[in-house]
Amino acid sequence: MRDAPVVALVDVRKSYPIGEQRFYALDGVDFTLNAGEFVAIMGPSGSGKSTLMHVIGLLTRPTSGQYLFEGQDVSSFSADELADLRSRRLGFVFQSYNLLPRTTALENVELPMVYAGVAEDEQRTRALRALEIVGVPEMAAHVSNQMSGGQQQRVAIARALVNDPSLILADEPTGALDTKSSEEIMNLFARLNAERGMTILLVTHEPSVGRKAKRVIMFRDGKIVADGPTDEIFKREIMAL
Amino acid sequence: MRVKALVHLAWEAIVRNRARSLLTMLGMIIGVAAVVITISIGVGARESISAQITGLGSNLLIVIPGSVNLNGVRTGTGAASTLTPDDGLAIAKLPKVAAVSPGVGMHAQVIAGENNWYTAVQGVAPTFTYIREWHLASGSFFTDADDAASAKVCVLGQTVIENLFPGGASPLGKTVLIRNVPFTVIGTFARRGQSASGQDQDDVIVIPFTASMQRLTGTTFVNVIAVSAADQASIPLVQNEIFGLLRQRHRIVAGMDDDFDVRNLQDIANAAAASATTMEFLLAGVAVVSLLVGGIGIMNIMLVSVTERTREIGLRIAVGARSAAILLQFLIEAVVLSGVGGLIGVLLGVIVAGAVAIFGHWPMAVPITGVLLAFSFAALTGIFFGYYPASKAAHLDPIEALRFE
Numbered sequence: 001m002r003d004a005p006v007v008a009l010v011d012v013r014k015s016y017p018i019g020e021q022r023f024y025a026l027d028g029v030d031f032t033l034n035a036g037e038f039v040a041i042m043g044p045s046g047s048g049k050s051t052l053m054h055v056i057g058l059l060t061r062p063t064s065g066q067y068l069f070e071g072q073d074v075s076s077f078s079a080d081e082l083a084d085l086r087s088r089r090l091g092f093v094f095q096s097y098n099l100l101p102r103t104t105a106l107e108n109v110e111l112p113m114v115y116a117g118v119a120e121d122e123q124r125t126r127a128l129r130a131l132e133i134v135g136v137p138e139m140a141a142h143v144s145n146q147m148s149g150g151q152q153q154r155v156a157i158a159r160a161l162v163n164d165p166s167l168i169l170a171d172e173p174t175g176a177l178d179t180k181s182s183e184e185i186m187n188l189f190a191r192l193n194a195e196r197g198m199t200i201l202l203v204t205h206e207p208s209v210g211r212k213a214k215r216v217i218m219f220r221d222g223k224i225v226a227d228g229p230t231d232e233i234f235k236r237e238i239m240a241l
Numbered sequence: 242m243r244v245k246a247l248v249h250l251a252w253e254a255i256v257r258n259r260a261r262s263l264l265t266m267l268g269m270i271i272g273v274a275a276v277v278i279t280i281s282i283g284v285g286a287r288e289s290i291s292a293q294i295t296g297l298g299s300n301l302l303i304v305i306p307g308s309v310n311l312n313g314v315r316t317g318t319g320a321a322s323t324l325t326p327d328d329g330l331a332i333a334k335l336p337k338v339a340a341v342s343p344g345v346g347m348h349a350q351v352i353a354g355e356n357n358w359y360t361a362v363q364g365v366a367p368t369f370t371y372i373r374e375w376h377l378a379s380g381s382f383f384t385d386a387d388d389a390a391s392a393k394v395c396v397l398g399q400t401v402i403e404n405l406f407p408g409g410a411s412p413l414g415k416t417v418l419i420r421n422v423p424f425t426v427i428g429t430f431a432r433r434g435q436s437a438s439g440q441d442q443d444d445v446i447v448i449p450f451t452a453s454m455q456r457l458t459g460t461t462f463v464n465v466i467a468v469s470a471a472d473q474a475s476i477p478l479v480q481n482e483i484f485g486l487l488r489q490r491h492r493i494v495a496g497m498d499d500d501f502d503v504r505n506l507q508d509i510a511n512a513a514a515a516s517a518t519t520m521e522f523l524l525a526g527v528a529v530v531s532l533l534v535g536g537i538g539i540m541n542i543m544l545v546s547v548t549e550r551t552r553e554i555g556l557r558i559a560v561g562a563r564s565a566a567i568l569l570q571f572l573i574e575a576v577v578l579s580g581v582g583g584l585i586g587v588l589l590g591v592i593v594a595g596a597v598a599i600f601g602h603w604p605m606a607v608p609i610t611g612v613l614l615a616f617s618f619a620a621l622t623g624i625f626f627g628y629y630p631a632s633k634a635a636h637l638d639p640i641e642a643l644r645f646e
Contacts, residue, residue, distance in 0.1 A: 084563070085561075086559065092559050098555075098556045111557070111560055115560060115562045115563070159560070
């Protein structure tokens with residue numbers, strides 16, 4: 001299904017019991033993400049945008065609704081099948097980098113390939129190439145705690161793209177960085193999208209970060225309240241804040 | 242994801258936390274070392290005991306009188322006066338019998354010059370030194386001629402020499418008074434030390450049994466007949482033949498109690514070996530408990546490790562690790578910990594067992610089965626106690642795990 005959208009959510013709900021009642025972190029989300037898009041999900045904390053990220057990232061299952069990943073209904077997938085999809089088709093970038101401590105950048109980037117069953121000698125060349133793409137090839141032999149925040153996040157991005165996934169998910173990727181590093185990381189995402197056609201979905205609450213995306217989705221109380229090209233949404237929504 | 246990669250992963254995690262890994266392994270090291278040491282000490286002690294018992298004599302059988310029933314009062318075994326020197330001569334004629342020595346024993350106050358000493362006086366035949374495999378330190382043993390003549394000659398054990406002839410001068414040619422009968426010292430025994438039951442075997446004076454019977458006690462019966470079989474295999478045969486022969490000579494018909502008994506030192510050796518085995522089991526039990534404690538230590542540290550590495554586990558799940566891969570990773574880490582600990586424990590155990598063997602003066606024996614047993618038990622302990630923490634890691638919720646601080 002080459003032409004199917006990367007992500008298609010139809011009336012997706014995710015609820016948690018709180019005492020007698022149920023809390024809806026996602027309250028009927030309809031959302032389509034096509035290949036090559038660069039989308040920022042914005043909204044206040046507690047709006048459910050992280051939950052949406054976890055559902056799309058196949059880390060949790062929706063309570064109801066339909067989720068098609070690359071055209072396949074993943075609700076019937078087993079835990080192992082979801083793990084295989086995550087390893088081959090998805091890349092994750094986190095706010096706190098989540099590099100393995102006392103481990104070199106190269107080994108960190110190799111990690112997803114270990115689980116995807118890539119041959120050992122191929123792992124090395126692909127990891128080195130990924131480090132080059134994100135602009136830190138000289139960090140290959142450095143241990144994660146010897147690197148600056150910006151460098152660590154670049155290594156994390158290299159790790160996310162090393163298996164050539166169809167979607168990179170970034171959860172507040174600049175949340176722990178200073179303004180300058182933050183700008184650099186966003187430029188890197190923009191370049192990966194523009195030059196390599198990578199599909200990127202990122203979650204942020206910072207307007208300056210969201211502005212770099214091509215499409216913005218405003219999220220509030222588990223619902224999408226606005227969805228459109230970045231300039232349009234910024235004019236309408238951010239000014240209203 | 243191949244097992245090789247997982248072993249590599251586990252090894253890296255262990256090396257990264259060197260100090261803690263070593264402390265974790267300590268329980269395993271001590272447990273396995275304890276198993277190896279106890280097994281090798283048990284085996285060494287058993288071999289040493291059986292060497293001591295066979296050292297009592299070569300293929301030795303002991304014929305002793307039975308009990309007597311005097312008007313309903315039964316005495317203990319050995320109290321009856323039923324064995325004669327002629328019984329000994331008859332036994333000597335049986336096939337497969339290498340040597341026979343009748344023995345009469347008594348205790349007496351013995352005097353040499355100004356010194357006196359209370360000791361055992363054994364009357365025996367010249368074959369005594371062969372049967373008991375006891376060599377002389379100096380002089381010579383008495384001969385058949387001495388026996389025939391009831392010669393007043395004696396051979397002294399080292400303890401007797403120390404007490405009757407202090408100062409180190411040779412007692413050869415000196416006179417010892419036994420019950421006021423003068424005996425000439427013609428030889429001294431090599432030191433033999435304690436018997437298996439703790440008796441001082443060197444506290445003895447040996448004289449011809451004829452001299453003992455005729456000059457000291459006046460009895461015509463002997464207390465014991467020591468028989469040496471031609472080889473170990475013929476011991477049971479000789480034992481049966483002695484039973485047959487003596488029943489005939491003593492006119493014992495079917496249904497009557499024997500008035501003698503034939504004891505086989507092999508039986509005593511077996512009993513001693515059995516008690517050593519029991520001891521070995523006991524020690525092995527203690528060792529197994531310490532292995533269990535070591536295993537619990539590993540479980541503890543693995544649980545700490547899983548908690549500490551919660552984010553790492555969350556990340557691994559997020560980038561596509563199946564739960565089986567996480568389970569295997571931590572299980573292998575536990576098994577490598579216990580396996581390496583087991584290996585170090587085996588080395589330590591062999592070293593300590595070697596040292597104990599040197600100080601205990603017994604043969605160094607580290608049975609390979611014991612080593613394999615200890616090692617595989619260690620690995621099994623790793624699997625058993627590593628499973629719970631590993632399964633805990635495998636079933637973490639990745640979202641919770643990634644948020645874990």
